Amino acid sequence: MPSPEPRGNRGPAAAADNRRALLDAARRVFADRGYRAPLSAIAREAGVGQGVLYRHFPTRLDLALAAFEENFAELDAIAAHPGPGAFADLWSRLVEITVAESAFVEMAVDARRALADRHDEGRLRSMLADTLARAQAAGVVDATLNADDVVLMHRMIFGVVTTSIDDDAGVRAAVDRATALLRHDPLGGRQR
Structure with missing residues (x-):
């Protein structure tokens, strides 16, 4: 050849x-x-x-941060939509990115440890809080949910993704099941 x-x-x-x-x-x-x-x-x-x-x-971190910044730009654009549906769209895309690009979440954890001046989690929390407030005002999301809860749910989804030994379809099914459990809270806590 x-x-x-x-x-x-x-x-x-x-x-x-x-x-x-x-x-x-x-x-x-x-x-x-x-x-x-x-x-x-x-x-x-x-x-x-x-x-x-x-x-x-x-550095590896410089490369990953540049790609990660593109994810944030996309999430920022979704969060900028003024309607109450922005929260669901933002959450959906965040989960998709986490499933498809879990390495970037791993990088974000490294960045948080290595770069004290990076505030990616705060940036994400702010996006989620703004869109969540609009969705709650419209009555489409539980009023007791807060941005810290949503960030915690995201961290849990990341855990599901990174610990799964399944293929892509199995990972997606596990993520869907985990989000369903979070919504239904089988342990008797607050309903989502």
Whole structure:
């Protein structure tokens, strides 16, 4: 099999494309192999050399934070919708991201430990609180629920995702079952 034709060196003109390719590759590799996947696998997946990777993202955390920030931008856009449905949409997308990209939640935990000036959980809590208040005012969400409860539910979902040994369908089924249990509270506490 002939080797692929080498791409010409476009220099600085390729920087934006290389950065995008690295972020896309990081999402795929982290989703497939976890947050501790070799960075060389990400560079290879992106079709660039490791030097290019390190020029854009000097550390694993820099790379993960850049991809994670894209998730936050998407969640911010959902939370900005003024209607009471924004809370359900935000929660649904947050769970989807957690299932598909649990490595980024793992990274967020690392970031919280390593970077004292990062406030991602507070940012998420604020988004949830704002949309939750609108949903509660419209009567579509239990008035006793608060943002801390929702963050705790998210952490529980992350636990389900990261400890599951099932395939993707099994993980999704476990997450659905866990969220149903949270809504019905079989231990006799507050009903969701």
